[in-house]
Amino acid sequence: MRTEAWLFGGVALFFAGVAVFYGIWSHWDPAGTAALVVAALMAAVISFFCAMNYRRRGRRPQDRPDAEVADGTGPLEFFPPESRWPIVTAFGFAVAATGVVYGLWLFLIGVGVLGAGVFGMVFQYAARDSGREG
Incomplete structure (x- = not known):
């Protein structure tokens, strides 16, 4: 993940530099400058995520030149069999957009349902490692 972190860090710096030059050249056009700043921030978030994963988990077999294909085998991640929370989240977003x-009253109801759906998706299997299912 270290290579990916450096790659996206470079992309973030590129977009940040282009945002500064574009802003100066266009006399701080709000739309274009904001779009470039947002692109830089999105690349920075991905770079940060990759760097933190590298720091936590160390080198992957893909990062080592002497690694074999068998080094990457093992258990995959946990994939939930079924969940109602994506439907709740989509319904909440639809109600909020409506x-x-x-x-405002309908928007607030939708935000509440959307928040419940996102909360449910995030914490649905939070207790999976401790032996209790939620």
Whole structure:
């Protein structure tokens, strides 16, 4: 993951530099400058994620030139068999988007359902490692 962190870090620096030059050249055009700053921030987040994974887990078999294909075998990650939370999240987003058109009350209901769906997706299997299923 170290290579990926450096790669996305370079992309983030590139977009940040282009954002500065574009902003100066265009007399701080808000739309283009904001788009470039957001692109730089998104690349920086990915770079940070890759760097933290490398720091936590160390080198992967893909990072070593002397690694064999068999070094990358082993158990895959946990994939949940079924979940109702993506449907709840999608419904909450649809209600919130409809609430933008029809009123604040519907938007707030949608944000509440959306928050519950995201919370459910994030913490659905949080207790999986401790032996209890949630």
